[in-house]
Amino acid sequence: MTVDDDVGLVDYGYWANAQLLEVSARLTPAQFTETVAGSYGSVRNTWVHLMSAEAGWLERCGGPKRGPQLRGEDYPTVASVVEAWRTIEANLRAFAAGLEPGDLDRVVDFSLGAFGSFSMKMGEILQHVANHGTHHRGQIALLLRVLGHPPGNVDMLFYFAARGRS
Numbered sequence: 001m002t003v004d005d006d007v008g009l010v011d012y013g014y015w016a017n018a019q020l021l022e023v024s025a026r027l028t029p030a031q032f033t034e035t036v037a038g039s040y041g042s043v044r045n046t047w048v049h050l051m052s053a054e055a056g057w058l059e060r061c062g063g064p065k066r067g068p069q070l071r072g073e074d075y076p077t078v079a080s081v082v083e084a085w086r087t088i089e090a091n092l093r094a095f096a097a098g099l100e101p102g103d104l105d106r107v108v109d110f111s112l113g114a115f116g117s118f119s120m121k122m123g124e125i126l127q128h129v130a131n132h133g134t135h136h137r138g139q140i141a142l143l144l145r146v147l148g149h150p151p152g153n154v155d156m157l158f159y160f161a162a163r164g165r166s
Contacts, residue, residue, distance in 0.1 A: 006096060016137050025079075031043070032044050044072050048074075049136065108125055
């Protein structure tokens, strides 16, 4: 992978986030926090997990501090999630824009609590961040469908198609 590849994955992820956040905004407050299914139970909790993880990985790579793990109850509305995402997105885009090719080979040491300590190249971490986002956006898309708000397709194919029309 190259820096341009990583920047492209970041761009795709935020394009897909925007599509799903737009549909999430159609939920009632009760639907947003309703326990439906999946690893995190609700649309809100899945978004907050994704934000917390992304901000945490960015911090591990040398970006801005996230602070403690984000908690769902601190984000009662879609608007509060959108506001937090704007900051995380700006931070990750700025970080990615400043990467040099050699940065991707820099080894990052980190701990995942009960899972242990690890060392990994920054490029691998950034690929994980992109993949992790895709995984949880798929969960959010399913939860939105279950709640009666099908989000349409946020597959990378449609991202490339949308870019081609610009």
